[in-house]
Amino acid sequence: MSTERVRIFDTTLRDGEQSPGASMNTDEKLEIARQLVRLGVDVIEAGFPVSSPGDFESVRRIGAEVGDAVVVCALTRAVPRDIEVAADALTTAARPRIHTGLGASESHLRDKLRITRDEAVERAVAAVRLARTFVEDVEFYAEDAARAEPEFLYRLVEATIKAGATVVNIPDTTGYTYPEVFGALIAGLRENVNGIEDVTISVHCHDDLGMATANALAGVKAGARQVECTINGIGERAGNTALEEVVMALKLRPDLFGVETGIATREIMRTSRLVSSITGFRVPPNKAIVGANAFAHSSGIHQDGVLKERSTYEIIDPADVGVGGSSIVLTARSGRHALRHRLGELGYQLTDEDFERVHEAFLALADKKKEVYDEDLEALVGEKGRTVDEVYHLEQVHVSCGEPGIPTATVELVSRDGTELIDASHGTGPVDAVYRAINRIVNVPNELTEFSVQSVTHGIDALGEVTIRVTSEDGRVFTGRGAHSDIIVASAKAYTNALNRLLVATESAHTQES
DSSP: OOOEEOEEEEOTTTTGGGSTTOOOOHHHHHHHHHHHHHHTOSEEEEEOGGGOHHHHHHHHHHHHHHTTSSEEEEEOOSOHHHHHHHHHHGGGOSSEEEEEEEEOSHHIIIIIIOOOHHHHHHHHHHHHHHHHTTOSOEEEEEETGGGSOHHHHHHHHHHHHHHTOSEEEEEETTSOOOHHHHHHHHHHHHHHOTTGGGSEEEEEEBOTTSOHHHHHHHHHHTTOOEEEEBGGGOOSTTOBOBHHHHHHHHHHOHHHHOEEOOOOGGGHHHHHHHHHHHHOOOOOTTOTTTSTTTTEEOSHHHHHHHHHOGGGTOSSOGGGGTOOOOEEOBSTTOOHHHHHHHHHHTTOOOOHHHHHHHHHHHHHHHTTOSOBOHHHHHHHHHHHHTOTTOSEEEEEEEEEOOSSSOOEEEEEEEETTSOEEEEEEEOSSHHHHHHHHHHHHHOOOEEEEEEEEEESSOSTTOOEEEEEEEEETTSOEEEEEEEESSHHHHHHHHHHHHHHHHHHHHHHHHHHHO
């Protein structure tokens, strides 16, 4: 038994472009159209030709560009001039469609069109018949159908089918309806409209109440076999049904819908990014399917589950929509499992003792930062790996500086035998003051010959890494590194690290001599 097909009608280039600030030029529309072909949509609504020369040219060039890969559709009102201009723009298309219609709700008939129901039916029939003289494929839209009186909607749709419509579009233009109500409306059309079985029922839902996807899916469940949608859900006001959401819902739940689409889902993320780049509309991080956080896990509980078996917290394989994979975001809420896993991915195989040292440093850093990056971990591992043979351990640093004022620093070191050593000093700046205080405790002759600071990660809370070189009395050079979100602390760590290396080397030399 073959599965029924739901056609995907993409209106990113028409309704999506109506988002304030989302205007695209013809070349940008062509670039998106090419990607929509790769994505596998069935219909591209390329524009509203009578509205502007730019829209006319976009429809004409897209029709010439895509060949017979997809249906190219042009929007019109139920106005002869609109239809004639659309037909002219579509002459380059191998598979042209005219999409014409008018309002069906009392609000639209009374307040916008200011016509009677009889006049609306007459105008709709005339528009469809005129469109059929130019193209064989005509879609009729009953604008604001979700708020129309059902009996009148049945009458209007039946009349346009008899006039030659091949697709009937039932829009929830204002995002007013609810899934069960909208599903019942589609079911009512199928039960009460003669000839409805010979045409495709399409649904076009808006997201004013956040239910565009749910309403579109309810329409499919009730028998609609075309869904009109946009990439990233862009469009008028709160936007349209998001293509990626509908497609993945239908793909994921064949048990509920029993239908399929022709979408190459691995092209979804690429298409989303292209549309976002061209329109300048940033995709919210928490946006379903294509948001930056859609496959990211921050909670330690979730991370542990995903690392053991992805499906515990992910119902979609990221690769199915063109995402490289799940993302384990390391934060203060991350557990040991996630940290050890990420260190392993970075190539670090740590002993339990070393891991505990890194984990302790990780928690301290994570409490200060929103997110710990790979570069942070590399710095932490490097730093902890360099402090195994400590003669002195930096316990704490306190600095006071400003203008006016004298930079002063108090430092506490803990010696190898556990003795706590505290001293203070002043200097030309906070780092100089810290180094002078450390020198008072360690008391080993050396010359600081190099000092450099760099940001390890990005953001205002970036981890800074300090690298220094000191030269001993006998001319040997020792390098020290330290990383911390506070650059003064990082400087103190780096200096202590270099001095520890100097002291350990000196001890080793004395041992060999004896």
